[in-house]
Amino acid sequence: MEYYFIGIKGTGMSSLACMLSDLGNKVSGSDLEKHFFTEKGLIERNIPIYPFDPANIKDNMHVIIGNAFLEDFPEVIAARQNKTCVCARYHEFLGQFLKDYKLISIAGSHGKTTTTGMLSTVMKNFGETGWLIGDGTGHLTKNTEYFCLESDEFRRHFLAYHPDYAIVTNVDIDHVDYFKDDADYRSAYEQFARNVKKALVICGDDAEARKLDLGGKEHYWYGLKDDDDIQAVNVKESSDGMSFDVLFQKKPYAHFDLPLVGHHLLLNSLGVIGIGILEGVPAQMIEDGLASFHGVKRRFVVEKHGDNVFIDDYAHHPTEVGVTIDTARLRFPDKKLVAVFKPHRASRVKYFAEDFKKQLEKADKVYLCDFTSIDDKQDGTNIDITYLQKMIPGSVVITEDEAGAKVLARECPACFLFMSSKDIYGLANLVKQVA
Numbered sequence: 096m097e098y099y100f101i102g103i104k105g106t107g108m109s110s111l112a113c114m115l116s117d118l119g120n121k122v123s124g125s126d127l128e129k130h131f132f133t134e135k136g137l138i139e140r141n142i143p144i145y146p147f148d149p150a151n152i153k154d155n156m157h158v159i160i161g162n163a164f165l166e167d168f169p170e171v172i173a174a175r176q177n178k179t180c181v182c183a184r185y186h187e188f189l190g191q192f193l194k195d196y197k198l199i200s201i202a203g204s205h206g207k208t209t210t211t212g213m214l215s216t217v218m219k220n221f222g223e224t225g226w227l228i229g230d231g232t233g234h235l236t237k238n239t240e241y242f243c244l245e246s247d248e249f250r251r252h253f254l255a256y257h258p259d260y261a262i263v264t265n266v267d268i269d270h271v272d273y274f275k276d277d278a279d280y281r282s283a284y285e286q287f288a289r290n291v292k293k294a295l296v297i298c299g300d301d302a303e304a305r306k307l308d309l310g311g312k313e314h315y316w317y318g319l320k321d322d323d324d325i326q327a328v329n330v331k332e333s334s335d336g337m338s339f340d341v342l343f344q345k346k347p348y349a350h351f352d353l354p355l356v357g358h359h360l361l362l363n364s365l366g367v368i369g370i371g372i373l374e375g376v377p378a379q380m381i382e383d384g385l386a387s388f389h390g391v392k393r394r395f396v397v398e399k400h401g402d403n404v405f406i407d408d409y410a411h412h413p414t415e416v417g418v419t420i421d422t423a424r425l426r427f428p429d430k431k432l433v434a435v436f437k438p439h440r441a442s443r444v445k446y447f448a449e450d451f452k453k454q455l456e457k458a459d460k461v462y463l464c465d466f467t468s469i470d471d472k473q474d475g476t477n478i479d480i481t482y483l484q485k486m487i488p489g490s491v492v493i494t495e496d497e498a499g500a501k502v503l504a505r506e507c508p509a510c511f512l513f514m515s516s517k518d519i520y521g522l523a524n525l526v527k528q529v530a
Contacts, residue, residue, distance in 0.1 A: 099152065100124030101170045102161025103144055107185060107245070111159070114225070116140045117235060125151055125170060128130030129520060133231035149173035158182045162249065165259035165356070186247070189227070189257030192244040193242055194224065199370060200246035200256050202287060203264030203298070205415050207245045207351035210264055210363040215243040215369055216485055217384030221376045230409075249273075251283045254290065260373065261291045262366040266303035267414050272442035272474035281307055289311050296369035298321040298362055315373070325369045327361060334426055337361055341368055348431035353385050357395070357422035396424060400527050403506035404430060407523060411439045411516035420457045423510055430510035434458035434489060435503065435522065437495075439517035441476035444483055452486045459492040465500075468517050500525035 100112050101234065103124025115137040116122040123143040137144060145151050149169045152158065158174040162185060165171070174182050184193075199218075201211040206339055208229045215226035215234075218241050225235040226243040235242075244252040246261070250273050266284050274280040281303060288295055290310050297304050299316025300323070317325035327339040337355055341348040351362060371381040396407040404427055410419045416436065424431055434455055438444045444451065455461045465480040466472065484490050493499035503526045513523045 097121040097156050098123075098151075099174075100159050100161070101147075101164050101168070101174070102126055103137065103142070104133050105163065105185075106133055106231045107163045107227065107231045107247075108159070108161050109137055109231045109316045110227050110229075111185070111189070112137060112142060114227070114235040116142055118237070123151075129518070130521075132520065136231065136233075141457075146383040152177055152180065155178040157182050159188050160184050162186075162252070162369070163468075184252075186252035186255040189244070190257070193244065194257065196242040196254065197240055198258040198259040198260075199241065199243050199529070200253065200258035200287075201243065201366075202246045202248060202253055202261060202284070204248070204267040204269045205412060205418070206264040206359060206363050207247070208209045208409065209360070210262055210366055211243050211245040213363055213367045213385060213388050214262070214370060214371060217371060217376065217381050220380055220384055221371075221374070221429075222387040230372065246287075248280075248283050251286070253287050254283070256287075257290045257292065259291075259293045259527070260370055261287070261295045263295060263297040263304060264363065264366060264369060265298055265301040265414075266307065267301070267412070268303070269412055269443070271446040272440065272476070274391060275354070275376050277303065285309070288314075294365050294373060295443055296373070300362065313314060315369055317369050318362065325336070325365050325372070327365055330357075330361065332358065332361065332425075334428065343372055348372065349354070349382070351382050351385070352414060354383070355385070356426050357418070358423065359418050359422070369513070381405060395419060397426075400530065403530060404510040405527065406510065406512045407520050407522055408512065408514050410436075410514040412443070413447045413454045416451065416514055417454035417457065419512055419514055420454065423512055427510045431460070431506065431508070432458040433460045433462065433503065433506045433509045433511045435462045435493075435513045435519065437464035437517055437519045438466060438480070438483070439516045440474075441472050441478050442474050444480075445476055445478055448483055448486060452485055453488070455487055458512065460509075461487050462488075462499075462503060463492050464495055464515070464522070465492065467495075495519070495522045497525055497529065500529050504530045 104126040125145045152173040218224040222240045223238045223241040224241040227233045229245045268280040294313040300318035315324040326342045330339040337350045408419045410416045413424045
């Protein structure tokens with residue numbers, strides 16, 4: 096089979112492209128010519144990456160279209176108009192492609208990528224497991240039985256999936272250019288719940304998740320509260336790990352000692368433990384898997400550089416920004432925290448401006464970068480980064496070049512938090528060079 100990806104460097108797209116190549120298919124695609132961290136797997140497999148050009152579309156291709164590219168994009172038009180091509184959006188293709196596996200979907204506004212990584216680390220020791228994670232990582236073999244899928248609620252795309260199980264990490268409204276309000280956002284998860292064949296494992300400590308009408312679908316709540324089905328008790332968290340006991344439906348299940356830092360990772364672990372319980376994974380195997388989890392790309396990736404600490408994180412929603420700063424404060428309590436934030440989507444910044452202000456102000460110093468993504472202003476919201484900068488006293492707008500890097504280097508020694516769903520890691524590399 097010949098597959099062509101429009102936007103092949105996208106995180107999920109690059110993962111899927113690599114998987115299809117590993118299965119013996121012919122794969123190619125197009126994207127911007129600038130470097131993205133997701134290219135590594137494509138380059139290792141010698142998958143051709145072309146500049147955008149409608150002439151790239153050839154007869155009889157299976158064309159997979161990235162979500163950032165609208166129907167008026169020239170390559171999309173060329174593919175749709177070619178009657179010999181089979182066209183599908185990323186989520187549409189996955190919905191059909193994964194229907195024969197024991198599919199476990201991981202959904203939620205935040206924590207999807209990390210939880211999918213955690214779950215795949217556990218399940219691969221239990222059975223032949225594939226995964227597709229939003230950090231540009233995918234794995235699939237011809238013998239795969241289980242499949243762990245990061246499932247995005249963006250424009251209700253996760254409704255294309257019909258998993259055996261689902262984890263829902265939270266229902267904190269996002270994508271406000273599409274969803275009208277909290278109720279509309281919850282309705283998407285309620286629709287998604289109806290697609291789940293066996294059971295859902297849902298964070299019971301999330302107030303919005305508790306409002307879901309699950310229509311009698313089997314479900315289990317996880318968290319630290321007494322009304323959670325999968326409850327962590329006797330919790331101890333420190334700067335180098337955590338320990339806790341788990342009760343399943345009020346009965347002792349197992350004790351866990353994990354080298355993970357941050358309350359969000361405790362909650363994510365409970366979601367994974369819930370799936371393990373339902374599938375009969377031994378408790379020791381769950382603990383071993385979680386203990387061997389070393390993180391995912393662009394999610395709180397820590398690098399020490401002399402007296403400085405550099406943290407790269409995908410945080411692009413105020414809740415995620417707050418979690419990243421809180422976790423850094425816990426892990427590096429003696430360091431000055433310097434937040435460097437590059438937003439994605441003007442509509443998100445405008446809607447959550449007060450929340451972004453509140454969370455960013457937890458840092459000791461705030462630097463901001465402007466919008467640069469192809470889809471930042473697709474919905475017509477026309478603001479620039481000064482909209483947020485004016486709300487945060489002392490915050491500074493910088494450019495993503497050597498001049499901006501030199502400004503940041505004046506903060507040394509520090510713990511630098513580079514937060515964005517876009518390619519802010521290039522600026523971090525410049526700071527390392529001049530610091």
